[in-house]
Amino acid sequence: MKLDLSLYLVLDPVMCGxxxxxxxxxxQVLDAGVTVIQLRAPQWKKRDWLRLSQQILPMSREARVPFLINDHIDIALACDADGVHLGQGDLPLAMARQLLGPDKILGLSISKAHHLQGDDCLLADYLGIGPVFPTGTKQDADPAIGLATFRDWMTQIHQPVVAIGGIGASETSDIIRAGADGIAVVSAICAVADPALATRTLGQLIHEARP
Amino acid sequence: MKLDLSLYLVLDPVMCGxxxxxxxxxxQVLDAGVTVIQLRAPQWKKRDWLRLSQQILPMSREARVPFLINDHIDIALACDADGVHLGQGDLPLAMARQLLGPDKILGLSISKAHHLQGDDCLLADYLGIGPVFPTGTKQDADPAIGLATFRDWMTQIHQPVVAIGGIGASETSDIIRAGADGIAVVSAICAVADPALATRTLGQLIHEARP
Incomplete structure (x- = not known):
């Protein structure tokens, strides 16, 4: 499945209600133009992740939008998701590739400069870099790297990149102009009154910021 | 690998130091006679589970003791563990069997009477019943069922059973006399000054309590 990182939703079902x-x-947000969905439900049991994923996959496939699972390769295998997004402490990417096969999408979180030198980095289909700005969503998030560091890292990276962490409408243009392929958001879509409108607004900002 | 539930250690690496x-x-405890080891490290990242499992497996295989992974089928696949122990909220056992294949051991936690009627129950190679007594080890444990209820449930079950929850030397004889195949312990081995001695003592009590 084609990977368009433009508007990458990290779906938090607790935040969604x-x-x-x-x-x-x-x-609603598939109709409004999100281009990737990643399920991340740290407060949920795996059986509930699976049940939700089995409901979402027909919808995301219909929209030709990749559906990824945060951290848990076993859930991705169980529901035949399109891939996983892994952190630096999760199973190594070589192992993920072996378990999931050659066709699934593997994403990797990068929050420190030395992560860019890791073996895992070379095996990832895309990198999720951040938090760029401070975020209240992820309890155990690393400190924000800031826009200047993000710009600097972008000059060293030749893989697709999605930026994450404290990104909303006000930050989108700067991120895209820094060379990111897209923005990843949680609360900017999951915690607003009109998620479809938020999606269309962000999509428009991304479009306008591109060279 | 033969499953002898007699003295089942739930290995908590944080509690172990x-x-x-x-x-x-x-x-030490393999030499002293534990018969199953399950790794349970809720505070740890999966990469650390994997690294520890890869160190333990040669030792447990040498001792012919099954090594199981709590909850995470992906870690079990990654290290080729001998099986998994799943809770009621984890992935369904039919899915676990499909992912792990016919030869791996599947254990299931039972903490409420209605769990004994579930489909998952029939697919488990053994049941872990408890907490029988109050426990401080598992933060999100269900209320203790008590010895009388445990005895009652044992009359309805025809699968191998290991009892868990607040079990130490003082409780072992009652549990074995109630018909359990074994006891599962965490702190009674992980949090004592002499784990090998504790293991031998519990092993002796189990032996003496059997008909």
Missing amino acids: GFDATIKLTQ | GFDATIKLTQ
């Missing part, structure tokens, strides 16, 4: 609200929001 | 201390304790 629970199971049914998450399904509803997912259809 | 960290990575190296856990390796040392593991060799």
Whole structure:
């Protein structure tokens, strides 16, 4: 499945208001133009991740939008997701590739300069870099790297990059002009009154910021 | 690998004092007679689970003791563990069987009467029943069922059973006399001054309590 990182939604079902609200929001934002969905539900049990994923996958496939699972390769295998997004402490990417096969998408979080030198970096299909700005969403997030460091790292990277962390409408243009392929958001879509409008607004800003 | 549930250690590497201390304790208690080891490290990242598992597996295989992974089928696949122990909220056992293949051991936690009626129950190679007594080890444990309820459930079950939760030397005889195949312990081995002695003592009590 083609990977367009432009508007990458990290879907937090608790922030969305629970199971049914998450399904509803997912259809709305697929219609409004998100280009990747990653499920991240740290407070949930795996059986609930699976049940939600099995509901989302027909919708995301219909929209030709990749659906990824945060951290848990076993859930991705169980629901036949399109890939996983892994952190530096998760299973090594070589192992993920072996378990998931050659066709699944592997993303990797990068939050420190030395991560860019790791073997895992070379095996990732894309890098998720951040937090660029301070975020209240991820409890155990590393310190924000800031826009200047993000710009600097972008000059060293030749893989597709999505920026994450504290990104909303005000930050989008700077991130895209720094060379990112896209922005990843959680609260900017999951925690707003009109997720479809937020999606269209961000999509428009991304479009306008591109050279 | 033969499954002897007699003295089932749930290995908590934080309680053991960290990575190296856990390796040392593991060799001691394998020599002293534990019959199953399950790794459970909720505070750890998966990459550390994998690294520890890769160190333990040669030791447990040498001792012909099954080594199981709590919850995470992906870690079990990555290190080729002998099986997994799953809770009611983890991936369904039918899915676990599909991912792990026919030869791996699947254990299932049972903490409420209605769990005994679930489909998953029929697919498990053994049941872990408890907490029988109150425990301080597992933060999100269900209420203790008590010895009378445990005895009652044992009359309804025809699968191998290991009892868990607040079990030490004082409780072992009652549990075995109630018909359990074995006891599962965490702190009674991981949090004592002499884990090998504790293991031998519990092993002796189990032996003496059997008909």
